[in-house]
Amino acid sequence: MAKLIAIRELKIDIPKEAMILAEKMLKDLENSKRPVLEAVKTSLDNSFYNAKVGYLTPGDKVVRTELNVSSVQKLARVVFVLEILLNNLKIEAVNTKRELYYMAKGLIKGSSKLKPLDFEDQPESDAIIDFIGDMLEVYREELNCFANDRGGQTYSQQLVVTETLPDGDKAVIDLSTLGTSPFQPKNKPQSLKLKAKKKIDFCLVIESEGTANTLATMGFTKRNNCILMGAQGVPSNGVRGWCKLIQEQLDVPMYFFGDLDAYTMQNIFRTLKAGSAASLIRNADFSAPNVRFLGVLPEDVKKYDLPHYKVKESDPAEARALKKAKDVLENDPFFLDKKNKNLADILRFLIKEKIRCEQQSYFSVDPKDPIKTEKIILEKIKRGSYV
Amino acid sequence: MSKITKSSTAEYFAKNLQQVGFSSPLKAVLTTLKEAVDNSLDACESSGILPDLLIEVTKVGTGSTKNTDLVKIVVEDNGPGIDGDDLAKVYGEYLASSKFGRGQCSRGQQGIGISAATTWAQMTNAKGVQVISKTKNMRKAVSAQVDVDIKSNTGILKNKETIEWDRPHGTRVEFYLDGRIQLNGDGGLVTYIEGTILVNPHMTITYKLMENDFVTINRVSAASPDLPEATLPHPHTFKLGEFITHATLFGKVSLSKFLKTGFSRITDQSIKDFVKNGLPKGLVEKPITSLSEEDFKKVFQAVQATELMAPSTKSVLTVGEESLSKSIMRLGEIDFFAVVTRKPCICDFKPVVVEVALARFKTRQMEADSAVQLLRFANRVPLQFDKSGCAITWAIESVNWKAYGLAQPKDSLPIGPYIFAVSVVSPFIKFKNASKETIDASEELVAEIRLALIQAGQKLSRHIKKEFKEADLERKLAHIEQFGPILVESLARIIGAPESRKKKAEEGLKKLLGRDSEAAIADLEEAESKLLAQKKKERQKGIGHEEEEVESDVISSEELSEEAEEKPQSTTKKATTKKAVGTKKGGK
Numbered sequence: 001m002a003k004l005i006a007i008r009e010l011k012i013d014i015p016k017e018a019m020i021l022a023e024k025m026l027k028d029l030e031n032s033k034r035p036v037l038e039a040v041k042t043s044l045d046n047s048f049y050n051a052k053v054g055y056l057t058p059g060d061k062v063v064r065t066e067l068n069v070s071s072v073q074k075l076a077r078v079v080f081v082l083e084i085l086l087n088n089l090k091i092e093a094v095n096t097k098r099e100l101y102y103m104a105k106g107l108i109k110g111s112s113k114l115k116p117l118d119f120e121d122q123p124e125s126d127a128i129i130d131f132i133g134d135m136l137e138v139y140r141e142e143l144n145c146f147a148n149d150r151g152g153q154t155y156s157q158q159l160v161v162t163e164t165l166p167d168g169d170k171a172v173i174d175l176s177t178l179g180t181s182p183f184q185p186k187n188k189p190q191s192l193k194l195k196a197k198k199k200i201d202f203c204l205v206i207e208s209e210g211t212a213n214t215l216a217t218m219g220f221t222k223r224n225n226c227i228l229m230g231a232q233g234v235p236s237n238g239v240r241g242w243c244k245l246i247q248e249q250l251d252v253p254m255y256f257f258g259d260l261d262a263y264t265m266q267n268i269f270r271t272l273k274a275g276s277a278a279s280l281i282r283n284a285d286f287s288a289p290n291v292r293f294l295g296v297l298p299e300d301v302k303k304y305d306l307p308h309y310k311v312k313e314s315d316p317a318e319a320r321a322l323k324k325a326k327d328v329l330e331n332d333p334f335f336l337d338k339k340n341k342n343l344a345d346i347l348r349f350l351i352k353e354k355i356r357c358e359q360q361s362y363f364s365v366d367p368k369d370p371i372k373t374e375k376i377i378l379e380k381i382k383r384g385s386y387v
Numbered sequence: 388m389s390k391i392t393k394s395s396t397a398e399y400f401a402k403n404l405q406q407v408g409f410s411s412p413l414k415a416v417l418t419t420l421k422e423a424v425d426n427s428l429d430a431c432e433s434s435g436i437l438p439d440l441l442i443e444v445t446k447v448g449t450g451s452t453k454n455t456d457l458v459k460i461v462v463e464d465n466g467p468g469i470d471g472d473d474l475a476k477v478y479g480e481y482l483a484s485s486k487f488g489r490g491q492c493s494r495g496q497q498g499i500g501i502s503a504a505t506t507w508a509q510m511t512n513a514k515g516v517q518v519i520s521k522t523k524n525m526r527k528a529v530s531a532q533v534d535v536d537i538k539s540n541t542g543i544l545k546n547k548e549t550i551e552w553d554r555p556h557g558t559r560v561e562f563y564l565d566g567r568i569q570l571n572g573d574g575g576l577v578t579y580i581e582g583t584i585l586v587n588p589h590m591t592i593t594y595k596l597m598e599n600d601f602v603t604i605n606r607v608s609a610a611s612p613d614l615p616e617a618t619l620p621h622p623h624t625f626k627l628g629e630f631i632t633h634a635t636l637f638g639k640v641s642l643s644k645f646l647k648t649g650f651s652r653i654t655d656q657s658i659k660d661f662v663k664n665g666l667p668k669g670l671v672e673k674p675i676t677s678l679s680e681e682d683f684k685k686v687f688q689a690v691q692a693t694e695l696m697a698p699s700t701k702s703v704l705t706v707g708e709e710s711l712s713k714s715i716m717r718l719g720e721i722d723f724f725a726v727v728t729r730k731p732c733i734c735d736f737k738p739v740v741v742e743v744a745l746a747r748f749k750t751r752q753m754e755a756d757s758a759v760q761l762l763r764f765a766n767r768v769p770l771q772f773d774k775s776g777c778a779i780t781w782a783i784e785s786v787n788w789k790a791y792g793l794a795q796p797k798d799s800l801p802i803g804p805y806i807f808a809v810s811v812v813s814p815f816i817k818f819k820n821a822s823k824e825t826i827d828a829s830e831e832l833v834a835e836i837r838l839a840l841i842q843a844g845q846k847l848s849r850h851i852k853k854e855f856k857e858a859d860l861e862r863k864l865a866h867i868e869q870f871g872p873i874l875v876e877s878l879a880r881i882i883g884a885p886e887s888r889k890k891k892a893e894e895g896l897k898k899l900l901g902r903d904s905e906a907a908i909a910d911l912e913e914a915e916s917k918l919l920a921q922k923k924k925e926r927q928k929g930i931g932h933e934e935e936e937v938e939s940d941v942i943s944s945e946e947l948s949e950e951a952e953e954k955p956q957s958t959t960k961k962a963t964t965k966k967a968v969g970t971k972k973g974g975k
Contacts, residue, residue: 073866
């Protein structure tokens, strides 16, 4: 099988590292010493934010798993799954987490001795895979475990993507030649090289895939030298890596356009801009710190008289988002940083006013003008109306 | 204008039998049985006789009303018996009672129940109750059918004759009535009989339900409960109207004498205090017959405004922890149980005592994931309907049972194969309805029941905790056996280690995990010793948990560490100091 393309220049050799780890564990056992596994603690209380770096980085807290009667099951599972992953690396096979879950079940089915290891459901095996990644401080993709590609559909008349294929061949994709089809990055976008045929003025990331498609269809990319992308909700690793790549290689201003609500701000925008606490070890390659929040801004609601709604506190999802907003204002280093005060202010506004306003509400401003939303977006960019 | 007629008490009840427990064919059978058993037990108790009861409930044909069976209900006792002259009054007249309002913790109170049963039989099967009774002084027994004359609220004797009866004294009643028999479930006859068995340890009962064989359950206590003397009512429990009516019972006596003899807790000093609180001094020695309503009102207000000593708690009676613990074993083979008898106390100015028995059974068919089976008692009578409105249910739901190791959905009864028996005894129990199905939930009463439950819960949790620790140890030992070899083998495979290293690592692993299981053993030992201490304390109070040799139940740490590891190590001092999971005291 052809060699897979690396996401980054990895400082460690995973199989070698795994061998050292296994050797140490066995040695400890031989000496009746309790083997210990340590993994980076991936949680908000171990997240640091420095505006100059631009994304959340891990502190020195670790999750320590020492062998005892309670943890012996977890350790046995970690070593068991590690063996599967090492074998995948060796034969260069790739899998999704769900496939790995079934592979584990298949192996367990084949051996009665392994039966106690059996996973009841996928979250159990997912947790083990994540732990191995955090322990070796490598990306899941570097363990040949990939998620499905979601989001990131991109339209542009200027962008040319060159992909180096595993066999060394190069594929050149000129996005202007794709007709109405968007280009979608794989969730390992780091193997792509980007070039602009003509100067690109900005990149616009839209929360709603549908609205991105509407703008493209109505000629947004024809009238503007830009990259237009749909995020499809919380950005996947693919979308995050793709935005990072655009930022690094093209250095164009990047704007995010989505709903005005607590969920969009803290789950979607924050993740795109600075990564997340759950992915502390990968934020460096999976966040685009230069992205700006174009809207919907609180002042837009007034200025354009946008229809908006009261947050229903009876709706558990919305109530949870608001409660979380209060929490992040106190604990999330991203929102605590002075540099992001304006973003934190939006959260404060949302907590106080308890309203939400959707991105599509721009279509209410002049329903007779099919490109009114485009006009507002451009006007906002021109005016510098973003945070 | 339509004519205003006056109807007799019997007429009223005959038309409203649903109010006194005859609202369906199903309840008719249960209520009839209940009323007859209550009367038997009360009669035995008041004469100091240890009750021997015989009960038969069988289907003998089809009922005259739609969808009913003709049911025969027999209750026979060895009580003092009833004089022939009194039979008509007892079984055929409403509100003819020896117990009405006299302030004793008897099961029956008003004298409605058994007459209502006679009425039901008469209405559905055109025949009242068949009674045989014999007192100590009678040579032969008297046998008669008693009907209720509904128009005049009097009993009528039919076919009265004297017969030979081979017992020194006792009463046998036989009802034939329309009804339906339900054995199990909250409203079932089995539940009723079991409840009655539980709170009457001094009773021997032989029963036959439907086509089942006769079952005999022997008494476990040879002491007939001491019926406390009747108590005078406390003035603070009265309303003005009651107060005036009460006064008419005393004839021409002075007000001070009426107050002192008609109520509890009123002394000469109290009378002086009443005067201070607005009782016109001139009224004190005036005969009550000459008092106007206005005067009574003044007196009543002064009495209510004065602080009085709380009523005496001597009038309540308890089953007792010892008897309760013996009695509960009569319901089936028990895993473990906890009993609590609270000291009598005052709730809403009435003396009350609460007793609780919680038990888990080995043999009963109970669902592990459904709510506990709740047995409620008021004055030792099982309450089987309208569970949700009852003070007892409220109290159980207000306790945080999770703290004692039981699962419990929010604001609900806890879950598990347990029986929760809660008994409230009081000479003035307040029911929500005349059929005595639910205890009215006053805040004070609920709080008192709750305290009893919390105490019992704490005791129960010792048993549950020990079990939990046992399971924990077992799980840990299993973990070592299951996962240890997999771990070592996978590691050896990854690095290609030789067999010798594998073996050494396996030994090392066993050693390590053996140490852990010792800690678990120490935890278990601590839980066990706490339970032992509790059992010891209870044994001193006469409460025995099974006939087992308790000590043999304890697993020695040596045995277990041998199991976990080949080389037995001396039991670790360090491990024993390890803190067991603390119990959260109290409820929510």
